[in-house]
Amino acid sequence: MEYYIEGFLNALLGTVNYTWKSILFQVSWYHNYFWGLILISVVVWGLELLFPWRKNQAVFRKDFWLDAFYMFFNFFVFAIVISGFYKLIALFFNDLGISATSLAIINTANWPMWLQLLVFFIILDFVQWFTHLLLHKYPVLWKYHQIHHSVKEMGFAAHLRYHWMENIFYKPLKTLGVMLLGGFEPEQAYIVHFIAITIGHLNHANLKITWGPLKYIFNNPVMHLYHHAYTLPKGSFGVNFGISLSVWDYLFKTNYIPEDSGTVEIGFPGDEKIPKDFLGQVSYGFKTENKKS
Secondary structure, three states, rough: OOOHHHHHHHHHHHHHHHHHHHHOOOOHHHHOOOHHHHHHHHHHHHHHHHHHHOOOOOOOOOOOHHHHHHHHHHHHHHHHHHHHHHHHHHHHHHOOOOOOOOOOOOOOOOOOHHHHHHHHHHHHHHHHHHHHHHHHHHHHHHHHHHHHHOOOOOOOOHHHOOOOHHHHHHHHHHHHHHOOOOOOOOHHHHHHHHHHHHHHHHHHOOOOOOOHHHHHOOOOOHHHHHOOOOOOOOOOOOOOOOOOOOOHHOOOOOOOOOOOOOOEEEEEOHHHHHOOHHHHHHOOOOOOOOOOO
């Protein structure tokens, strides 16, 4: 038991210490996700202000500050809280003889770095696409994902407005994806993480970007706006589930972009029941039965 307690505390304190060092610029810039998130956010927000798609949208759109708080809560505060529990799970499986390489189907260690990063990016993105689809398909998961879809005006910060339970759903499958690659992240994995944050911010931004012919590969704000549309195609539980890549939606026929005016109503039937405050939202889904219309 002492072994587990020590592991829990070390992981928790280690994450706190690393986050604090990041704030004080005491870690390498390419590992500094705190200031990296701020820089990416400021740049994308600046693009929104210079080239707004919906020109009548306010500089500080509806729930701007709530979503900004969510960015730091989900990316840092919750990461600190949950780090100790992830360490406990890792120690438990290690005691069972299950290591990070137990499920490896390919060994990427000797591949060129660019290829490691590319495969890492593609596999993690597919895992997230699949998880995202499940969040929409099954009511027990959808009730938490509703928080993300309660956004009524789109902007970059909406990217990280999501219920903390989503971390619980995504993390195991993302870890499985890493284990299939031999149980490790490439040395330059920070490149993939920063690219994913940037694409996610852009997808939610008040910007009209389609990437031209590359729209069949990369997700974009026009495509993602219809993921948040209030009215979905008849018989559908969702469309455009792509995270960074749109290719999965085109491959599995979940793509849907009927027009590109940017004026579509967003949300979902019954979204008026979602609490408007942060504490109400992060506790949502545990006591109330919410069924998707």
